[in-house]
Amino acid sequence: MEGIYIMIKIKKHIVGVLSIVFALSAGACANSDIVVNKSMDSDKPVFETQKNIVLDWSQIRSDAEEQFNDKTLYPMSDYIDMAFKENENKVLLIWSLSDDISDDEALAYGNEYIRAINDYAATQDFSIKKSSETSYGGLFDKYDLEIQLFRANDIMEDSKYIVNQVIKAGTDTNLQLQNNKKGDK
Numbered sequence: 001m002e003g004i005y006i007m008i009k010i011k012k013h014i015v016g017v018l019s020i021v022f023a024l025s026a027g028a029c030a031n032s033d034i035v036v037n038k039s040m041d042s043d044k045p046v047f048e049t050q051k052n053i054v055l056d057w058s059q060i061r062s063d064a065e066e067q068f069n070d071k072t073l074y075p076m077s078d079y080i081d082m083a084f085k086e087n088e089n090k091v092l093l094i095w096s097l098s099d100d101i102s103d104d105e106a107l108a109y110g111n112e113y114i115r116a117i118n119d120y121a122a123t124q125d126f127s128i129k130k131s132s133e134t135s136y137g138g139l140f141d142k143y144d145l146e147i148q149l150f151r152a153n154d155i156m157e158d159s160k161y162i163v164n165q166v167i168k169a170g171t172d173t174n175l176q177l178q179n180n181k182k183g184d185k
Contacts, residue, residue: 025176053125076101090144
């Protein structure tokens with residue numbers, strides 16, 4: 001049993017390090033178009049749609065962690081993680097959940113996570129369409145989405161993940177259980 005906890009800790013550290021590398025690489029390429037207006041009134045905020053906006057993935061991550069790691073809002077949350085894979089044009093969302101979460105609850109959590117990430121990005125780039133009941137939003141019209149939802153004890157066994165899915169940009173494909181079963185674990 002102790003070996004499982006050690007493996008979980010190791011995987012958390014590996015995922016954390018990879019996420020930091022992705023966040024730093026995205027930040028290193030950041031462009032200041034979001035905050036800089038080169039007009040005479042540069043001290044005033046710009047609310048019009050701008051071109052070539054570079055998203056601040058560190059801020060998106062921070063906002064998501066604040067929301068989804070809050071046990072009062074998401075009591076079945078263990079921890080979340082995410083990465084922007086620029087070279088693959090993909091956003092990776094990871095959520096480790098409580099071992100007693102049902103599949104249906106996990107799917108609901110996952111859908112909220114996807115839509116929130118889109119909406120955080122839309123606050124930075126006004127050209128990104130907000131999410132809705134029928135759409136994950138404009139961010140996922142541009143980028144593929146890879147999402148992994150799993151119970152904490154299954155962290156090292158991706159074959160047991162609740163959801164381990166890639167959704168191609170613009171498809172708004174529903175989340176699907178990895179093992180095509182419905183209901184509780």
